[in-house]
Amino acid sequence: xxxxxxxxxxxxxxxxxxxxxxxxxxxxxxxxxxxxxxxxxxxxxxxxxxxxxxxxxxxxxxxxxxxxxxxxxxxxxxxxxxxxxxxxxxxxxxxxxxxxxxxxxxxxxxxxxxxxxxxxxxxxxxxxxxxxxxxxxxxxxxxxxxxxxxxxxxxxxxxxxxxxxxxxxxxxxxxxxxxxxxxxxxxxxxxxxxxxxxxxxxxxxxxxxxxxxxxxxxxxxxxxxxxxxxxxxxxxxxxxxxxxxxxxxxxxxxxxxxxxxxxxxxxxxxxxxxxxxxxxxxxxxxxxxxxxxxxxxxxxxx
Amino acid sequence: xxxxxxxxxxxxxxxxxxxxxxxxxxxxxxxxxxxxxxxxxxxxxxxxxxxxxxxxxxxxxxxxxxxxxxxxxxxxxxxxxxxxxxxxxxxxxxxxxxxxxxxxxxxxxxxxxxxxxxxxxxxxxxxxxxxxxxxxxxxxxxxxxxxxxxxxxxxxxxxxxxxxxxxxxxxxxxxxxxxxxxxxxxxxxxxxxxxxxxxxxxxxxxxxxxxxxxxxxxxxxxxxxxxxxxxxxxxxxxxxxxxxxxxxxxxxxxxxxxxxxxxxxxxxxxxxxxxxxxxxxxxxxxxxxxxxxxxxxxxxxx
Numbered sequence: 001x002x003x004x005x006x007x008x009x010x011x012x013x014x015x016x017x018x019x020x021x022x023x024x025x026x027x028x029x030x031x032x033x034x035x036x037x038x039x040x041x042x043x044x045x046x047x048x049x050x051x052x053x054x055x056x057x058x059x060x061x062x063x064x065x066x067x068x069x070x071x072x073x074x075x076x077x078x079x080x081x082x083x084x085x086x087x088x089x090x091x092x093x094x095x096x097x098x099x100x101x102x103x104x105x106x107x108x109x110x111x112x113x114x115x116x117x118x119x120x121x122x123x124x125x126x127x128x129x130x131x132x133x134x135x136x137x138x139x140x141x142x143x144x145x146x147x148x149x150x151x152x153x154x155x156x157x158x159x160x161x162x163x164x165x166x167x168x169x170x171x172x173x174x175x176x177x178x179x180x181x182x183x184x185x186x187x188x189x190x191x192x193x194x195x196x197x198x199x200x201x202x203x204x205x206x207x208x209x210x211x212x213x214x215x216x217x218x219x220x221x222x223x224x225x226x227x228x229x230x231x232x233x234x235x236x237x238x239x240x241x242x243x244x245x246x247x248x249x250x251x252x253x254x255x256x257x258x259x260x261x262x263x264x265x266x267x268x269x270x271x272x273x274x275x276x277x278x279x280x281x282x283x284x285x286x287x288x289x290x291x292x293x294x295x296x297x298x299x300x301x302x
Numbered sequence: 303x304x305x306x307x308x309x310x311x312x313x314x315x316x317x318x319x320x321x322x323x324x325x326x327x328x329x330x331x332x333x334x335x336x337x338x339x340x341x342x343x344x345x346x347x348x349x350x351x352x353x354x355x356x357x358x359x360x361x362x363x364x365x366x367x368x369x370x371x372x373x374x375x376x377x378x379x380x381x382x383x384x385x386x387x388x389x390x391x392x393x394x395x396x397x398x399x400x401x402x403x404x405x406x407x408x409x410x411x412x413x414x415x416x417x418x419x420x421x422x423x424x425x426x427x428x429x430x431x432x433x434x435x436x437x438x439x440x441x442x443x444x445x446x447x448x449x450x451x452x453x454x455x456x457x458x459x460x461x462x463x464x465x466x467x468x469x470x471x472x473x474x475x476x477x478x479x480x481x482x483x484x485x486x487x488x489x490x491x492x493x494x495x496x497x498x499x500x501x502x503x504x505x506x507x508x509x510x511x512x513x514x515x516x517x518x519x520x521x522x523x524x525x526x527x528x529x530x531x532x533x534x535x536x537x538x539x540x541x542x543x544x545x546x547x548x549x550x551x552x553x554x555x556x557x558x559x560x561x562x563x564x565x566x567x568x569x570x571x572x573x574x575x576x577x578x579x580x581x582x583x584x585x586x587x588x589x590x591x592x593x594x595x596x597x598x599x600x601x602x603x604x
Contacts, residue, residue, distance in 0.1 A: 087483045181389045184526040205507040208524060217521035217598050222510060224486040256601040290604050296519050297599050299558040302592050 001139065001245040002041045002114075005032050006106045006131050007121020007234070009046040009070065010078040013094075014273060016228050017086050024274035025056055026080060028121040028144065031231035034278045035238025035265040036119075037063040038286060040245040043112040045069035045131070049077040049100045059275045068109045073100040088226050089204075108134035117245040119237060122146045125153055125160040132163055140250065142166035142241055143195070144234075150176050158193060167195040168237050174200045183208060184215070197255060199240070201233050209259050213252035218259045219296060221267040221289070228273045232266040235278065239265030264289045303441065303547040304343045304416075307334050308408045308433050309423020309536070311348040311372065312380040315396075316575060318530050319388050326576035327358050328382060330423040330446065333533035336580045337540025337567040338421075339365040340588060342547040345414040347371035347433070351379040351402045361577045370411045375402040390528050391506070410436035419547040421539060424448045427455055427462040434465055442552065444468035444543055445497070446536075452478050460495060469497040470539050473504045485510060486517070499557060501542070503535050511561050515554035520561045521598060523569040523591070530575045534568040537580065541567030566591045 012026030033042045041064035048056075048070060060067060078101035081094040106127055113136050120128040120143040128143060143164040149157050150173060157177075161167065167190060175181055178189035187198045187210035197211040204226075206219040240262030247254050264286055271277045314328030331348045338344050343366035350358075350372060362369060380403035383396040408429055415438050422430040422445040430445060445466040451459050452475060459479075463469065469492060477483055480491035489500045489512035499513040506528075508521040542564030549556050566588055573579045 182526060182528075184524045202507070205504070206519075206521070208521075215524050215598060216601070217508070217524065218601070219508070219510075219519035219521065222486045222517050222519065224484060226484075253602055257604065260601050261604070287604060294601075294603065296517060297601075299518070299520070299562050299596075299599075300555055301596065302559065302563070302589060 001116035001248060002043055003036055003117040003119060003241055003245050004043045004045065004108070004112050004115035004135060004138070005029050005036070005119045005121060006045040006128075007032060007119075007123065008078055008101055009044075009048050009052070010080055010101070012230060012274065013079070013081040014228055014230050015083040016088065017084065018227055019273075021228070021273035023079070025059055026231060026274060027078065028234040030059065030275060031234035031269065031278070032119060032121065032238035033065050034059055034063065034275050035235045035269070036242030036245070037065050038239070038265070038281070038283060039242035039261075040064070040117070042066065042242070043069060043109075043115055045106050045108060045112070047071045047073055047100050047104045049073060049075045052077045059279050066112070069107070069112055071107065073103070075100040082230070084229070088229055106131050106134075116140070117241055118142070119241050120144065120160070120164070121234070122149075125149055125156040128160045129163065140165050140241070140244065142168060142237070144168050144237060145173065145177070147173060147176055161190075161194040164195045166197040166199065168199045168201065168233075168240070170201045170203070170233065174198070199259065201236060203229070203232075207236070207259050207263060209255060211252055211255055216252075216256050216259060218263055218293070220263060221292065221296065223267060223270065226270045229270050231275070232269050235269040236262035236266040238262075260290060260293050261286075264293060303418035303550060304345055305338055305419040305421060305543055305547050306345045306347065306410070306414050306417035306437060306440075307331050307338070307421045307423060308347040308430075309334060309421075309425065310380055310403055311346075311350050311354070312382055312403070314532060314576065315381070315383040316530055316532050317385040318390065319386065320529055321575075323530070323575035325381070327361055328533060328576060329380065330536040332361065332577060333536035333571065333580070334421060334423065334540035335367050336361055336365065336577050337537040337571070338544030338547070339367050340541070340567070340583070340585060341544035341563070342366070342419070344368065344544070345371060345411075345417055347408050347410060347414070349373045349375055349402050349406045351375060351377045354379045361581050368414070371409070371414055373409065375405070377402040384532070386531070390531055408433050408436075418442070419543055420444070421543050422446065422462070422466070423536070424451075427451055427458040430462045431465065442467050442543075442546065444470060444539070446470050446539060447475065447479070449475060449478055463492075463496040466497045468499040468501065470501045470503065470535075470542070472535065473502055476500070476502050501561065503538060505531070505534075509538070509561050509565060511557060513554055513557055518554075518558050518561060520565055520595070522565060523594060523598065525569060525572065528572045531572050533577070534571050537571040538564035538568040540564075562592060562595050563588070566595060
């Protein structure tokens with residue numbers, strides 16, 4: 001099944017304790033699309049400025065990523081600059097220049113409208129619903145959001161969530177969206193808003209997924225070196241939905257495998273700046289690391 | 303195999319958002335012993351004051367817990383008072399009255415000296431070694447410690463660690479002991495100090511175990527209500543070592559099952575104040591919750 005993703009394509013300037021990357025490819029739709037493309041064809045909808053050239057598109061080339069929906073507008077591309085703490089567990093945003101992204105009105109090309117899976121990246125919930133109005137009958141609608149919308153447009157976000165089957169958020173967002181500190185209660189409250197499946201990303205502490213069958217806990221892969229965490233959450237989402245779309249299944253067992261595939265892709269993402277590791281990744285490497293997650297978590301019955 | 307545990311037996315006064323418990327049974331050796339006693343006989347070494355009566359001993363009664371080593375000294379019993387934050391993720395110590403525990407010199411009764419498994423609770427590393435001098439030829443020596451000793455007696459702690467096979471610490475202690483923020487590096491550094499197996503407890507984020515076979519990650523059970531986290535780490539240690547002693551095995555597969563048994567016991571501990579939930583616990587309840595951990599973590603191969 002093909003996946004429609006709507007989100008940001010950006011320039012990132014990132015400082016970590018290990019170095020600095022200047023105006024490299026970033027944005028939620030970029031990480032998502034490359035991760036998902038290992039499993040399913042991707043239809044990308046986003047916007048860039050005139051300063052975004054062919055060189056930046058190299059990461060998408062030779063992959064099943066359709067770029068007809070990547071609009072090019074007058075102006076400059078979205079630019080985010082951030083600096084990570086020594087332990088990589090927190091980051092300061094130094095600047096967020098929305099540029100052309102501020103005026104983004106997602107237009108879905110005709111040939112994208114039959115996409116069976118839709119991923120609504122972290123944009124205005126009003127725009128998220130406008131995307132859904134332009135697609136035909138997707139089998140799965142998944143969605144990301146952030147504190148900016150949780151607090152800024154709570155009612156619009158609620159209306160969007162009613163149309164969503166899978167919500168992917170981090171633990172802090174789950175708490176703020178639900179008003180519950182406890183993640184079990186938070187997930188139950190969010191599921192009552194619409195999404196049958198809530199995937200709570202906890203960074204280095206892994207993922208909790210809540211669905212009709214109960215709860216699934218997956219660790220993050222303990223890595224000796226985390227180089228740059230930027231994009232790990234979007235890469236997780238790409239691996240998760242890319243795999244799910246490839247199976248055609250929607251049950252708990254497929255969702256669990258999708259969580260591990262997402263975690264696998266995310267564990268590669270953080271090994272280098274930008275999409276540098278993802279673009280050199282091979283399917284055998286993905287399969288091998290998926291097996292590493294099996295070895296990491298297996299235990300026998302009593 | 304029988305387990306020798308040396309640690310504190312205390313009165314706890316605990317305030318959580320759900321209520322307050324005044325001078326209830328606490329201390330590392332108390333939680334450890336009751337948890338371990340579901341699987342193996344326990345020989346307890348500790349000290350209490352004249353204010354510690356038969357009523358307090360009720361939690362140990364009718365269990366395979368030998369109390370010959372529980373010394374009664376002139377003076378008052380160790381008393382700890384703490385108050386948890388609203389989210390239960392942090393706590394302030396309001397008072398630590400060591401009382402008789404300040405003068406604790408562990409004396410190992412003759413009939414304890416053949417114990418095959420030894421758990422050195424969080425006491426002065428000099429005393430921990432003195433305990434080891436009084437036992438014959440234990441198959442497994444496990445050890446806990448804390449920041450107070452990591453910073454206060456680093457050289458003595460290193461000498462103790464050379465004699466230890468399994469170290470159980472929380473993530474912050476692992477970082478401070480090793481000087482490494484990254485837990486993979488921290489565990490490698492600690493393993494180089496002596497313990498072949500390092501169990502890193504991360505509270506609500508579960509456990510990472512590092513041994514000869516690699517790394518094992520176990521989640522904590524996502525609970526809707528955590529009533530009082532006091533003693534969860536010691537309860538984990540008790541379940542872990544109690545189970546391990548009962549199997550007579552020391553390999554990776556047994557260690558992994560032991561981590562899940564420890565996590566299982568800890569998930570019950572936090573459901574009530576003090577040892578209130580542990581003392582009503584039955585073996586079928588433990589088995590059923592172990593299976594809940596299986597359901598929580600299982601996923602299929604790709």
